[in-house]
Amino acid sequence: MTFLHLGLLLASIACIALVDARYRLFFWRAPLRATVVVALGVAMLLVWDLWGISLGIFFREPNAYSTGLLIAPHLPIEEPVFLAFLCQLAMVGYTGLLRLLAHRSAQPAPGPAADSTAEEARR
Numbered sequence: 001m002t003f004l005h006l007g008l009l010l011a012s013i014a015c016i017a018l019v020d021a022r023y024r025l026f027f028w029r030a031p032l033r034a035t036v037v038v039a040l041g042v043a044m045l046l047v048w049d050l051w052g053i054s055l056g057i058f059f060r061e062p063n064a065y066s067t068g069l070l071i072a073p074h075l076p077i078e079e080p081v082f083l084a085f086l087c088q089l090a091m092v093g094y095t096g097l098l099r100l101l102a103h104r105s106a107q108p109a110p111g112p113a114a115d116s117t118a119e120e121a122r123r
Contacts, residue, residue, distance in 0.1 A: 005065045009081045016088050025095040026088070034091065041087035042080055049079060 020026050027034040052058035053074045060074040069077040 002065055003067055006067055006078050006081060009078060009085055013081075013085050013088060016085070016092055019096075020088075020092050023096065023099070025099065026091045029095070037091060038084055038087045041090075042083045045083045045086070046075075046080060049075060049083075 017027065021028050049058060050072065053072070058074060060070070060076055062068065066076055066078055071077055071080070
């Protein structure tokens with residue numbers, strides 16, 4: 001039993017949390033709302049996983065990188081951690097993109113109009 005996969009998932013969550021904290025994008029902007037969004041996302045994706053497992057679509061193969069601890073048949077402990085990371089990454093990426101687009105739309109577009117405005121200001 002190894003904790004490599006779980007450890008890398010937790011390290012990835014920590015790295016995304018650092019980006020989030022630096023720019024106050026998701027959890028550091030609205031912690032309660034972010035927690036609800038991630039919890040609902042994980043719950044929905046876990047239901048999806050359990051449905052896939054029940055249909056025989058998803059299954060777990062033993063490997064050298066996972067803990068081997070199962071929450072349910074074919075559902076390793078790493079799965080909800082991965083799903084939390086996936087939700088966190090998606091929301092930090094989404095809120096970061098919104099902030100970038102808002103910042104870009106607030107700046108004047110480079111080109112002749114911006115140059116003429118700067119020239120008129122100098123006169």
